[in-house]
Amino acid sequence: MRITDLHSLQDHLQEALEIEHATIPPYLCALYSIPEGSNREAASVIRSVVMEEMLHMILVANVMNAVGRKPVLAKPGFIKPYPTPLPHSDDSFTVELLPFSERALDIFLKIERPAKVGAPPQSNRFHTLGQFYEAIEKALTDLTKELGPSKVFTGIEADQVPAGRWYYGGGGEVVPVTNLESALRALKEVTDQGEGLDHTIWDGDKRQELAHYFRFAELRAQRCFLPEDTEKSGPSGPELPVDFDAVAPMRPNPRSDDYRAHPDIYRQMIKGNRIYTRLLQQLQAAFTGAPDALRDAVPIMYEFRYQAEALMRIPSPLSPGTTVGPSFEFDQNA
Amino acid sequence: MTTPQGSYDAIVIGAGPVGVNIAKVLTDRGKRVLLLEAGRASGLSYDGWLSYVDTYRSAVMKEPNAPYPPNPNAPSTYAQDILNIQHKIPILSGYQVERGPLSFASTYLRSLGGTSLHWLGTCPRMVPNDFRLKTVYGVGVDWPITYDDLQPYYCKAEWALGVSANKDEQGHFGIWFPPDYDYPMERIPPSYSDGVYAQGARKATVRFGDHDYGMTVTSLPQARNSIPRKDYALSSAYGTAHVGERCEGNASCIPICPVQAKYSALRTLGQMDKNYYTLVTQAVVSRLIINENGRIGGVEYKRYESEGSNQYQTGTATATLYIVAAHAVESAKLLLASGAANSSDQVGRNLADHPFFLTWALNPTPVGAFRGPGQTSEIPSFRDGPFRRDFAAFRIDLGNWGWDVATFPPNSNVYTAAAANTFGKTLRRSLGQEIPRQLRVGYVIEQLPEPGNRVTISREFIDPIGCFRPVIHYNVSDYTRKAMISANQVSNALFHAMGIPDADIYTKFTPDSPGYMTYKQDDGTVVPLSFFGSGHHMGTHRMGVSRTDSVTNRYSRSWDHENLYVVGCGGMPTTGSSNPTLTAVAMALMAADDMLTQLG
Numbered sequence: 001m002r003i004t005d006l007h008s009l010q011d012h013l014q015e016a017l018e019i020e021h022a023t024i025p026p027y028l029c030a031l032y033s034i035p036e037g038s039n040r041e042a043a044s045v046i047r048s049v050v051m052e053e054m055l056h057m058i059l060v061a062n063v064m065n066a067v068g069r070k071p072v073l074a075k076p077g078f079i080k081p082y083p084t085p086l087p088h089s090d091d092s093f094t095v096e097l098l099p100f101s102e103r104a105l106d107i108f109l110k111i112e113r114p115a116k117v118g119a120p121p122q123s124n125r126f127h128t129l130g131q132f133y134e135a136i137e138k139a140l141t142d143l144t145k146e147l148g149p150s151k152v153f154t155g156i157e158a159d160q161v162p163a164g165r166w167y168y169g170g171g172g173e174v175v176p177v178t179n180l181e182s183a184l185r186a187l188k189e190v191t192d193q194g195e196g197l198d199h200t201i202w203d204g205d206k207r208q209e210l211a212h213y214f215r216f217a218e219l220r221a222q223r224c225f226l227p228e229d230t231e232k233s234g235p236s237g238p239e240l241p242v243d244f245d246a247v248a249p250m251r252p253n254p255r256s257d258d259y260r261a262h263p264d265i266y267r268q269m270i271k272g273n274r275i276y277t278r279l280l281q282q283l284q285a286a287f288t289g290a291p292d293a294l295r296d297a298v299p300i301m302y303e304f305r306y307q308a309e310a311l312m313r314i315p316s317p318l319s320p321g322t323t324v325g326p327s328f329e330f331d332q333n334a
Numbered sequence: 335m336t337t338p339q340g341s342y343d344a345i346v347i348g349a350g351p352v353g354v355n356i357a358k359v360l361t362d363r364g365k366r367v368l369l370l371e372a373g374r375a376s377g378l379s380y381d382g383w384l385s386y387v388d389t390y391r392s393a394v395m396k397e398p399n400a401p402y403p404p405n406p407n408a409p410s411t412y413a414q415d416i417l418n419i420q421h422k423i424p425i426l427s428g429y430q431v432e433r434g435p436l437s438f439a440s441t442y443l444r445s446l447g448g449t450s451l452h453w454l455g456t457c458p459r460m461v462p463n464d465f466r467l468k469t470v471y472g473v474g475v476d477w478p479i480t481y482d483d484l485q486p487y488y489c490k491a492e493w494a495l496g497v498s499a500n501k502d503e504q505g506h507f508g509i510w511f512p513p514d515y516d517y518p519m520e521r522i523p524p525s526y527s528d529g530v531y532a533q534g535a536r537k538a539t540v541r542f543g544d545h546d547y548g549m550t551v552t553s554l555p556q557a558r559n560s561i562p563r564k565d566y567a568l569s570s571a572y573g574t575a576h577v578g579e580r581c582e583g584n585a586s587c588i589p590i591c592p593v594q595a596k597y598s599a600l601r602t603l604g605q606m607d608k609n610y611y612t613l614v615t616q617a618v619v620s621r622l623i624i625n626e627n628g629r630i631g632g633v634e635y636k637r638y639e640s641e642g643s644n645q646y647q648t649g650t651a652t653a654t655l656y657i658v659a660a661h662a663v664e665s666a667k668l669l670l671a672s673g674a675a676n677s678s679d680q681v682g683r684n685l686a687d688h689p690f691f692l693t694w695a696l697n698p699t700p701v702g703a704f705r706g707p708g709q710t711s712e713i714p715s716f717r718d719g720p721f722r723r724d725f726a727a728f729r730i731d732l733g734n735w736g737w738d739v740a741t742f743p744p745n746s747n748v749y750t751a752a753a754a755n756t757f758g759k760t761l762r763r764s765l766g767q768e769i770p771r772q773l774r775v776g777y778v779i780e781q782l783p784e785p786g787n788r789v790t791i792s793r794e795f796i797d798p799i800g801c802f803r804p805v806i807h808y809n810v811s812d813y814t815r816k817a818m819i820s821a822n823q824v825s826n827a828l829f830h831a832m833g834i835p836d837a838d839i840y841t842k843f844t845p846d847s848p849g850y851m852t853y854k855q856d857d858g859t860v861v862p863l864s865f866f867g868s869g870h871h872m873g874t875h876r877m878g879v880s881r882t883d884s885v886t887n888r889y890s891r892s893w894d895h896e897n898l899y900v901v902g903c904g905g906m907p908t909t910g911s912s913n914p915t916l917t918a919v920a921m922a923l924m925a926a927d928d929m930l931t932q933l934g
Contacts, residue, residue, distance in 0.1 A: 037388060040381060048576060165561055168568070168579040209575065302582075 003123050003139035006152065010069035012123060012136050013060060017071055018078060018087045019129065020056045020190075023111055025082065025328040026095055026104065027053065029250060032308045032326070033099035038246035042100060042219050049108075049212045051170025052193050058161050058174055059186040061287040066177035067140075068154040070288045074281040076330050082253045086111065088132070090125045097325065099250040099312075105220045112213035114195035114231065133191050137184055144180045153179055159289050166286075166294035171209050201225055248312040250325035262317055265324055272307045272326045277334035279304060336614050342368040342653040343933055345633055347619045347668070350448020351915055352902045352922045353659030354599040354606075355494050359926040361610035365933055368612050368651055370635055372408040372660070373445035375615040377600045380574035387592045398452045398869065399443055401590045406798050407638040407646070408444040408618055416441070430663070431795050431805040438808040439849050440687050440867030442661050446615055449661065449869065450598040450915070452589040454708050455557040457497045457916040458729065459488050461507040461718045464910030471722040473813065474782045474908045478879045478888040479924075485510070487920035492555070493518050495597045495919060496569065499555035506552075507718040518566035521553045522581060525734045527701035527773065528553075528711035534832030535713060540824050542721045549828060551732065554712045555916075557597035558587070572600040583706045585735065596707075616641075617649070620801050622656065622672040622898070630656045630674070630898045636799050644798040655897050655929055659922070662871035662904035663804045666789045669875065669885075671802055675892040675900060680885050682790055684783035684873035686909050689810055689849075689865040691728075691777040691818045692740045693825035693841040695834050700770035703736035704744075709776075710734060716824065717911050726780040726817035729911040730824070736772035737840075739866055744769050775828065777821040779865075780911050781814050783873055810865065815853040818863050870914050874904040877921075889928035890921060897932070901925050 003009050027050040034043045061071045072078065085091040095111065098104040115130035123135035144152045160176035161167070167174045172193055175186040189204075196211035197204035203211040210218070210225060217235060218224055224237035256269040279300045286293035308326040316322045343365040346353045357367045377383045390401035397413035404412070415428025416437050423434035432438060442449045462481035467474040489512065492499075498519040501511045532551035539546050558581045562568050571577040571594035578593035587596050594601070603613075617635045625631040633656065638646040658665045666682040669675045713730035721727075736743045747769055751761050781787075787809060791802040822841070829839055843850060847864035854860050878884025881893035890905050892898040901922045903914040 037384075040384065044574070051576065168576075170576050 013064045029097045030100040033248040056190045062177040065159040066155040073284045108216045161291045251316045251322035254325040254327040273329045273331040274334040275304045277331045338651040344655040345653040346657045348660035351450040351599045354602045370617045371615045372618040376445040398589045411441045433807045438806045440869040447599040455596045456913040457555040458912040460910040460912045487923045491919040495557040498560040506714045520561040538827045538831035559595045657899045662874045666874035683785045683788045685787040686781040686873045688778045688868040688870045690868045694774045696771045696838040703772045726814045727911045728777045728779040731776040733774040872903045872906045875900045876907040890925035
């Protein structure tokens, strides 16, 4: 199904924002399950990917603002309860909140899998994210041609998150979006970082960084890629040791409701949810006219990390040998 | 193992911020440089860096060298070795031998990157009158250069070190910037407590002589990453991508920034073209070889294979130019050991620190202590003024880490509470009521050049591989002690203006305080004082206008050996009250221009 009008394009961009966000809780669970000092390489890889997913949220928000739709994050339903398929996907796999593990990596690989050469654009029930974005890019191009740029790019520049200021600590760069060219550049950054540039293992960054899929493939194979390796060859470089035992054994897919009978734990989970909700509210403010609000999102991210790590350490009374973990639920009372 | 190959355009001795920045300028122009570093190859991988972070986290004494394990073949002094010298001079327990009468309470680090691994990163420029102290105030000496001479190199040094500041806030006492210049990054945001100080400072005044002095709080330039300006390219931690691109407020700048958002010489090293330099670590230069014609003809160094054994091999290396940048104390030591550059008899003399005088109090309301970099703002109001005829200038640092080294919180609070048998919720409440209100003001005080404050060497004191240990003779003159009395007046005026009653001012100096000493006032009363070291070793090979009373000319070039440069904080004829690394790097960049001229 093609995207044929501006309203539908805007809806799809809101969906893209939900999809980009949906990858962050599973990545954060894996990251925060790794205690400081162990699995440093793995933690650094996951951290680098999750930073870039945050960049993708900014890039999508910039495109949305440029085409005249305000991004919405702080509302019930923005976060689908885990386990869940990727929103608007073909439901071919389920995303779960898991500690760092082979099972978690298998899911990450599915999230980031590259589109096959020649795979068609898919505006709904997409198989790969690349195909979904291709549908959006095509719609942007077609609608700009059909309606003229001034009818499509109606946003104001002051709403754009600027480059070089608030995003750092990860690869890639923010693209302020004012026209078709910058919109396509912003979306290309998203797909290149995820699945690789032009069907290579590289993400197009000048630092020669692997695309997300291939960073995870290294961890899964416990082996590094060499520059001449391809998707097909797999990694053929030196070993990359990973220790799946040195991980907090978080009980899969935490939910606060499960702990209602354990008020001390329940309270800690609610606390985590409220911090996360405040973070979404702060991001929403930043994406709806006050880009400088991103500055104060950073301390909230740290606050959430500390709470998530604390939850990772609390033994779960529900399954012996596991710990509680963060549940990423929207809290109306935050 | 890397070894020197052939002859070089320049040999740089010491891979700290001064040496590495010179090497960067020379290699950028295609010169071949040999970098000789006495210490280990610290921090060349990010994993290695994190192992220092681990060492720091598990250290009981969180002192400036705590993350960096002792290296017997290139020893450094650890703070616990020199605290509280009062009762036992000379102190022999540490690497530096202390002859007194006071303890030289500062340490440095001999490792790749030098003391920039543990510095705080504070980067204020010196004020113009600091360069002409004798002419303007009749004390100390004048420099052979003026602020205006050094100004272009300050700009370069600020970009080389990556300093965050807003120039419109930094024009203290005649400091000026070119109109088209700005710092490479925006200022680090002031802390909450900076704002609390600012409200009080606005109302505070003190009178010295015929002058009333007000106080203002301004942001402090710092070599740590913040929001970049224009085309400044942010650097990640050495050996990894996207780490430390902003200060994260880890609040452990001293002794280690876990993400390297704070500058260290490793960063500059990482930016150098590998085709033009050779780095040899674990190579302690023991002697400069002087030719009959007075030129330096080579360096002799001791290369130890491991830190666990005192086995070493002696090697020599040659170059057109020799650049001693080994730290104020180590450079003086090497010159003395070589009988080099000392026709003026000034090598090792005029050793100075910025005695660090502390006052501390509890604010009526919480100020959010222990968050962010060690300091984000200062009170610059006493960096210059007519009082300098009478007592020393000082810069006032507003600490963000509670009472900090004054009492070593929060541990000290826990000990005190535990000793009173407080535990559980009561303990938590009492800590929560006190620690977040802790204020600590630090006074970074000038010391005049004094020939008796000096580094010497003696056959009596030798390290495991047969190199000299530094012997330090140190005192603090009345000019500086009197400034501490004045600083205490400033402190009281400030605290009172902030609404703090005397009962909540906890400053005290008892004979068991580190750096305890006294001052005899004009009326005969004896006032107790105490100071800490700032880690600012300066003055041991000062530059000057005449070969009779200085070691180098204005370009840090030895008067005695035309192909020898002695660079670093030791070259400063007077110290002002500005933390010296920025000035030392500016002086080094000025010297590097002269080196390029010599090399052609």
